[in-house]
Amino acid sequence: MSGLSVSGRVKDDIKGMKIVADENLSLVRELFGSMGELVCLPGRSMRPEDVREADILLVRSVTRVNATLLASSRVRFVGSATIGTDHLDTAWLDGQGIAWTSAPGCNAMSVVEYVIAALFELWARGDVDWDRQVMGIVGLGNVGARLAVVLQRLGVRVLGCDPFVDLEGVEQVDIDTLLDRADVVSLHTPLTHAGPHPTFHLLDRSRLARFAGKVLINSGRGPVVDNAALLALIVSGCFDPGKVVLDVWEKEPDLDRALLAKIRIGTPHIAGYSQEGKWRGSLMVAEALSNFLGTAPPEAPALTGRALSEVKIVESGQGWSGLASLVKAFYPISRDDADLRRELLERDMLPGAFDALRKGYWPRREFSSGRVRLVGVEDPWLKERMLALNFRLEA
Numbered sequence: 001m002s003g004l005s006v007s008g009r010v011k012d013d014i015k016g017m018k019i020v021a022d023e024n025l026s027l028v029r030e031l032f033g034s035m036g037e038l039v040c041l042p043g044r045s046m047r048p049e050d051v052r053e054a055d056i057l058l059v060r061s062v063t064r065v066n067a068t069l070l071a072s073s074r075v076r077f078v079g080s081a082t083i084g085t086d087h088l089d090t091a092w093l094d095g096q097g098i099a100w101t102s103a104p105g106c107n108a109m110s111v112v113e114y115v116i117a118a119l120f121e122l123w124a125r126g127d128v129d130w131d132r133q134v135m136g137i138v139g140l141g142n143v144g145a146r147l148a149v150v151l152q153r154l155g156v157r158v159l160g161c162d163p164f165v166d167l168e169g170v171e172q173v174d175i176d177t178l179l180d181r182a183d184v185v186s187l188h189t190p191l192t193h194a195g196p197h198p199t200f201h202l203l204d205r206s207r208l209a210r211f212a213g214k215v216l217i218n219s220g221r222g223p224v225v226d227n228a229a230l231l232a233l234i235v236s237g238c239f240d241p242g243k244v245v246l247d248v249w250e251k252e253p254d255l256d257r258a259l260l261a262k263i264r265i266g267t268p269h270i271a272g273y274s275q276e277g278k279w280r281g282s283l284m285v286a287e288a289l290s291n292f293l294g295t296a297p298p299e300a301p302a303l304t305g306r307a308l309s310e311v312k313i314v315e316s317g318q319g320w321s322g323l324a325s326l327v328k329a330f331y332p333i334s335r336d337d338a339d340l341r342r343e344l345l346e347r348d349m350l351p352g353a354f355d356a357l358r359k360g361y362w363p364r365r366e367f368s369s370g371r372v373r374l375v376g377v378e379d380p381w382l383k384e385r386m387l388a389l390n391f392r393l394e395a
């Protein structure tokens with residue numbers, strides 16, 4: 001968060017404060033309802049007149065927070081319950097003395113589980129070989145570093161690429177070496193347009209052309225991959241669409257339907273949409289806002305009460321198949337893919353379908369929420385990998 005203290009006017013007037021929030025913010029009424037007058041609106045279409053009288057603005061990634069939205073408002077604090085911050089013009093906010101915060105790491109485990117679920121789907125069709133593959137992770141921050149740990153504990157060889165981070169225990173190489181050596185490339189960078197290592201179209205036509213036989217997973221930000229170049233390479237037979245997994249797209253929510261129609265797995269930007277990820281994001285913003293206002297932090301609603309009740313049973317001796325069925329039981333990623341195809345390809349691209357899927361997303365829980373029992377003979381191999389994936393093992 002930018003290091004600002006509470007402005008005098010807001011502090012004197014906390015009770016009469018107006019909070020405008022994205023209606024999709026998890027726990028929005030429970031956490032922010034008593035902090036002032038709360039108005040919830042669709043985030044994608046927020047206009048300057050919606051926030052003119054607001055003191056506090058709470059968003060997710062679909063609201064562009066910049067001079068156009070805020071110049072005529074009295075907003076003093078912006079909170080985004082997301083990891084990514086490319087929708088915030090932070091330089092402008094800082095210049096205006098408007099405090100802002102995001103929620104680093106809030107849904108990182110959810111994204112890791114998305115990648116794991118995608119890899120198991122590809123494995124089921126023979127497009128991933130857990131025992132031989134080299135996994136390339138681009139961006140070793142909250143998501144990438146967690147993914148590296150999980151994969152290494154599964155016994156997978158990991159290569160990383162991050163010019164700003166030195167992550168112990170992971171062999172790091174530059175992006176081109178990673179493209180040469182990895183069998184799977186998973187993107188976990190922010191979207192940046194400036195600086196020494198901008199990520200906009202990091203995978204441009206020439207880098208995509210070197211993918212032959214590799215798996216591409218993008219659950220970072222859409223424009224890190226040149227989507228038009230990717231489609232052109234697929235159409236010309238130079239890129240195997242059966243090995244492409246996209247959760248994020250250029251020009252969301254109006255993604256390229258021709259690209260979706262071709263690729264193996266396509267989802268509507270929900271990699272981070274576990275219940276825990278959304279809850280944590282909102283809680284982190286609520287804590288930052290209380291801090292800003294100098295009020296007591298909000299009481300966190302009991303999340304544990306909503307955990308899965310059933311115990312999943314896994315037979316020993318099944319190797320990767322045992323893990324695949326367990327992962328699928330918790331996160332059937334093919335369901336998200338089917339929903340997006342149905343809405344965007346089979347039905348007639350209803351306006352707002354992409355956002356409607358996101359808004360009505362099912363209550364996915366993280367692997368650590370559920371209980372698992374391993375039955376049969378001792379199977380340390382499977383047990384170790386179930387623990388690596390964060391499942392809670394019962395005796």
Ligand SMILES: NC(=O)c1ccc[n+]([C@@H]2O[C@H](COP(=O)([O-])OP(=O)(O)OC[C@H]3O[C@@H](n4cnc5c(N)ncnc54)[C@H](O)[C@@H]3O)[C@@H](O)[C@H]2O)c1
Nearest residue numbers: 084139140141142143162164188189190197219220271272
């Ligand atoms: N699909 C989803 O639902 C979803 C959910 C959460 C986050 N995200 C996206 O994933 C991104 C990564 O999340 P995170 O929590 O790991 O963020 P983070 O900020 O913790 O880590 C990002 C890492 O990328 C590195 N990086 C920056 N430029 C790079 C470059 N050119 N090459 C290689 N690495 C580079 C940074 O040094 C940093 O270590 C977020 O910025 C967000 O845009 C998507």
Ligand SMILES: O=C(O)[C@H](O)[C@H](O)COP(=O)(O)O
Nearest residue numbers: 060061062082083084107272
């Ligand atoms: O950056 C993030 O945290 C994610 O991309 C986020 O989960 C996206 O969801 P949205 O904010 O668009 O609801």
